[in-house]
Amino acid sequence: MKVVLSHLTKTFPGRGRGSKKKEDVVAVNDFTFEIPDGRLVGLLGPSGCGKSTTLNLICGLQKPTEGQIFFDGEDVTQLSPQKRGVGMVFQNYALYPHLNVEQNIRFPLENLKGPEKLTKEQMRTRVEEATNLVQLGDLLDRKPAELSGGQQQRVAIARALVKLPRVLLLDEPLSNLDARLRLQTREEIRRIQKKTGVTTIFVTHDQDEAMSISDLIVVMKDGVVQQIGKPQGVYDNPSNLFVAKFLGTPPINLFDGRVQDGALLIGGEKVLTLKNVPDQAVYAGVRPEGFTLSENGPFTCRLSRPEVMGRDVSIVSTHPASQNPVVRSIVDAESCEHLSGDTVRFSLNPRKVFLFTKDTEARIPFESV
Amino acid sequence: MEKQNQKGWLYLLPALLFLGIFMVYPLFDVFVYSFEEGYNSASQTFYGIGGYNYSYVLHDAYFLQALKNTFILVIITVPLSTGLALLISVALSSVKPLRELFQTIFFLPYVTNTLAVGLVFMILFKKTPYSDGLMNLLINCFGGSSVDFIEGPYWAKMFVLCFYTVWIVMPFKILILTSALAGVNPVYYNAAMVDGTGRVRMFFKITLPMISPMLFYLVITGFIGAFKAYSDAVALFGTNLNAAGMNTIVGYVYDMLYRDGGGYPSYASAAAIILFAIVLTITCINLLVSRKHVHYH
Numbered sequence: 001m002k003v004v005l006s007h008l009t010k011t012f013p014g015r016g017r018g019s020k021k022k023e024d025v026v027a028v029n030d031f032t033f034e035i036p037d038g039r040l041v042g043l044l045g046p047s048g049c050g051k052s053t054t055l056n057l058i059c060g061l062q063k064p065t066e067g068q069i070f071f072d073g074e075d076v077t078q079l080s081p082q083k084r085g086v087g088m089v090f091q092n093y094a095l096y097p098h099l100n101v102e103q104n105i106r107f108p109l110e111n112l113k114g115p116e117k118l119t120k121e122q123m124r125t126r127v128e129e130a131t132n133l134v135q136l137g138d139l140l141d142r143k144p145a146e147l148s149g150g151q152q153q154r155v156a157i158a159r160a161l162v163k164l165p166r167v168l169l170l171d172e173p174l175s176n177l178d179a180r181l182r183l184q185t186r187e188e189i190r191r192i193q194k195k196t197g198v199t200t201i202f203v204t205h206d207q208d209e210a211m212s213i214s215d216l217i218v219v220m221k222d223g224v225v226q227q228i229g230k231p232q233g234v235y236d237n238p239s240n241l242f243v244a245k246f247l248g249t250p251p252i253n254l255f256d257g258r259v260q261d262g263a264l265l266i267g268g269e270k271v272l273t274l275k276n277v278p279d280q281a282v283y284a285g286v287r288p289e290g291f292t293l294s295e296n297g298p299f300t301c302r303l304s305r306p307e308v309m310g311r312d313v314s315i316v317s318t319h320p321a322s323q324n325p326v327v328r329s330i331v332d333a334e335s336c337e338h339l340s341g342d343t344v345r346f347s348l349n350p351r352k353v354f355l356f357t358k359d360t361e362a363r364i365p366f367e368s369v
Numbered sequence: 370m371e372k373q374n375q376k377g378w379l380y381l382l383p384a385l386l387f388l389g390i391f392m393v394y395p396l397f398d399v400f401v402y403s404f405e406e407g408y409n410s411a412s413q414t415f416y417g418i419g420g421y422n423y424s425y426v427l428h429d430a431y432f433l434q435a436l437k438n439t440f441i442l443v444i445i446t447v448p449l450s451t452g453l454a455l456l457i458s459v460a461l462s463s464v465k466p467l468r469e470l471f472q473t474i475f476f477l478p479y480v481t482n483t484l485a486v487g488l489v490f491m492i493l494f495k496k497t498p499y500s501d502g503l504m505n506l507l508i509n510c511f512g513g514s515s516v517d518f519i520e521g522p523y524w525a526k527m528f529v530l531c532f533y534t535v536w537i538v539m540p541f542k543i544l545i546l547t548s549a550l551a552g553v554n555p556v557y558y559n560a561a562m563v564d565g566t567g568r569v570r571m572f573f574k575i576t577l578p579m580i581s582p583m584l585f586y587l588v589i590t591g592f593i594g595a596f597k598a599y600s601d602a603v604a605l606f607g608t609n610l611n612a613a614g615m616n617t618i619v620g621y622v623y624d625m626l627y628r629d630g631g632g633y634p635s636y637a638s639a640a641a642i643i644l645f646a647i648v649l650t651i652t653c654i655n656l657l658v659s660r661k662h663v664h665y666h
Contacts, residue, residue, distance in 0.1 A: 059563050060562075060563075061559050061562065061563070080562070081559075081562045081563045081565075082562060082563075082565045082566065082567070083565070084563075085565075086563060087563070088560070088563040090556055090559070090560055092556065094554075094556040094557055094559065094560035096557060096560075096561075096574075096575065096578075097579075097664070098578040098579070098581075098664035107561075107564055107566075107574075108564035108565060110570075111564055111565040111566050111567070111570065112565070159564070163564070163565070
């Protein structure tokens with residue numbers, strides 16, 4: 001099902017006292033987005049950016065201050081959560097502690113009324129299908145407290161899917177799992193989503209998570225959508241400094257730079273030749289994989305240490321113009337065999353270098369020569 | 370290790386002595402008394418040992434009346450007061466404005482003196498040559514004829530006693546239940562809402578199981594408290610409860626010990642042991658029932 005958010009805005013009344021004025025807090029600001037049918041969309045942003053509020057607006061637990069929500073063309077903005085037909089997995093799973101796994105999963109089915117009402121037999125089949133989908137077969141009699149985090153997560157997903165929702169919403173689905181289970185579970189979510197084809201929206205603050213399984217990601221900051229696109233597209237083409245900094249591990253390396261006479265200067269060195277960029281002070285972001293070791297390269301750093309990661313080597317160095325304490329570059333293991341001395345020289349891949357204005361932090365497009 | 374143990378017992382000694390002398394010994398003594406036949410409290414002698422005291426008490430019309438009164442009181446007031454308290458607590462937790470004011474009002478009976486409340490109930494219910502009481506005024510308004518609630522028919526007196534008991538025990542229950550309701554994590558309600566759950570089903574399937582431990586605690590203590598009722602009856606009907614036909618088991622025990630010179634500790638002990646047996650049985654039944662319906666998390 002296609003989900004359309006149109007100029008969605010949610011403000012909360014402010015609680016400021018005394019000298020602080022009671023200004024409204026804008027949690028979501030003019031969010032417009034069309035989620036195509038059957039896709040997995042990741043809402044991504046730091047905590048407090050309004051992504052969970054957006055999810056609550058879609059499922060109906062909160063009503064928007066302005067704007068509308070459409071499910072397949074039907075305006076559901078004023079509909080209560082009971083009537084929206086969405087499935088939701090909460091951050092702490094919210095499994096009913098007094099019911100066992102089977103009762104938990106059957107719970108939404110028992111709520112169906114009128115023509116949708118199911119017989120006991122139908123319910124059993126549906127519960128069985130859902131438990132098979134998330135591979136929970138032999139745990140049906142357990143209480144939630146007797147399950148591991150990963151198992152609880154799967155029960156929560158089964159409960160959200162059992163009533164065949166039009167949209168599946170996941171709020172920080174992996175944040176309560178340990179690192180290894182997280183990798184496993186995100187594959188699982190992807191598999192289940194592919195198999196059921198249900199339009200899925202999930203919220204996360206972890207860019208790895210969002211990038212790895214989403215068809216589309218939405219990067220948010222302070223309630224405002226920064227960029228929407230395919231994960232690789234957003235990574236390769238960030239629209240502003242925030243998006244560039246937020247995506248990628250290790251994070252992008254940021255330098256104070258200048259554009260002068262068709263060249264990018266970082267720390268006095270002329271590192272790239274550019275076309276069509278007016279002279280100005282800029283932030284220059286370089287992805288770690290944008291560095292190539294080169295004996296006569298234009299970009300000089302003080303070498304701290306190489307970190308061996310197996311296939312690649314991460315070279316940790318420092319640079320006076322760097323905004324981060326260290327500069328991290330990722331290069332082939334072979335190319336740094338004869339790394340020695342205090343300095344290390346790189347040449348830069350212009351496709352991995354992004355320029356941003358100093359004032360608005362917006363991207364400055366450039367062509368390299 | 371041995372030495373550690375000795376030290377531990379030494380620390381416990383004052384409490385154990387106190388409990389032993391004032392709690393365990395009397396309990397034991399009551400049990401012994403209840404089997405001593407023809408005990409004379411003046412000479413502290415008795416004729417023999419046997420079950421006569423029990424047989425006497427169980428054939429005493431006053432005791433049977435007290436037993437009947439107590440059972441009626443328990444059966445009516447425990448479910449009624451718990452149910453009403455639950456209803457009021459749910460209502461309280463779903464209103465925002467004036468909640469604290471209502472909470473205070475509902476809690477007032479708890480801090481009010483039993484005898485003072487008794488006096489107020491007299492004004493409400495008692496029929497005197499000058500006034501029929503507020504309750505009768507109301508009944509007259511609706512075209513009924515006056516009833517003497519304090520010295521009149523049995524059902525009227527029982528009604529007042531039950532009314533009074535429910536009123537006096539409710540504040541504590543409301544206090545406990547409102548805090549239990551506030552303790553339920555709202556995320557469960559959100560999940561249930563997204564799952565399409567209606568309000569009524571949400572109450573029975575989510576709220577009730579979540580607060581079941583507290584509810585169970587209130588039912589158990591409610592049963593025990595109601596079985597021990599005495600002061601409430603005195604506040605309403607005066608000290609001669611047998612004459613009013615409104616005696617309770619505890620009242621009977623008291624009468625046997627002290628009223629009209631008293632002096633029947635053996636009968637009193639037998640009645641007390643019977644009360645103990647009844648409370649124990651009811652509590653055991655409660656515990657058995659609770660296994661299936663009370664959810665501790």
